[in-house]
Amino acid sequence: MQKHISPSALARDHRFNRQTSEERFSDPRHSMEVGNVDPGAEDVADRARRRMHGIFVGEIQALEGAGRTAFDFDTNDVPYELKLDMARQCWDEARHCEISIKLAEHMGGELGEYVETTTLFEAACHKDPVFRLAGVNRALEGLAIDVFTQMRDFGDEMGDPILSYCEDYMLADEVTHVRMGSKWLRSVTEGDPERRKAALEFQKVVDGLFNFRGQRGEEVDSPIRLAREFRKMAGFTDDEVDDIAETSLKQRTELEAERLAVATAPQ
């Protein structure tokens, strides 16, 4: 079996519509895509279904990515226990896929209803396993911690115990996955500060993209709210969470300045 497959090699049937990260982030509408799941919004059901679909395709790619990392490297590259953790993650993500499919049905959605962006799997194809841990386990599964916490609370607000319970269950697993990333990133780069620094820089790039131009923050009305306490349980420091919040605020300020410039430009 081939090792280190390319990001375009994902197997999908006709129901899926795939989009690369490049296509997604060059689309000027992408900053709108995440959408706030405000229980009072008129189109809240559609927004929630869109977000759940994004989570579902993330779960498939997390399963595929963890599987690749368990398979692509031998024990000269990574500790055997790291491979075992990746195998355990596959087991969790497979359950999350099943939960997400049933949740989509519960919420009136269907598979393939929205586009699938392959960013997570692209980050999981990095040739250095430490970069995979930084980009996938810490950046993207860190995002999952934020989103699942918010969707759990949204389920409570909407009086939907099924949604709330499923999110809470998956959230607990994601905290474990992020913690695995934090643990192995530190342990594998022990004595190699350059490699650690480069991996953390990669994580920052991924986190920067997934702020969706400033939509992540700690304010109650943030479209994606940073779940500081769960992130800390998963090995993030307060400084790291502060850094994401500050970068996001900067991105939001830039976006607002751009919009103002467009609105006030002479016709």
Ligand SMILES: [Fe+2]
């Ligand atoms: Fe998951």
Ligand SMILES: [Fe+2]
């Ligand atoms: Fe995960």
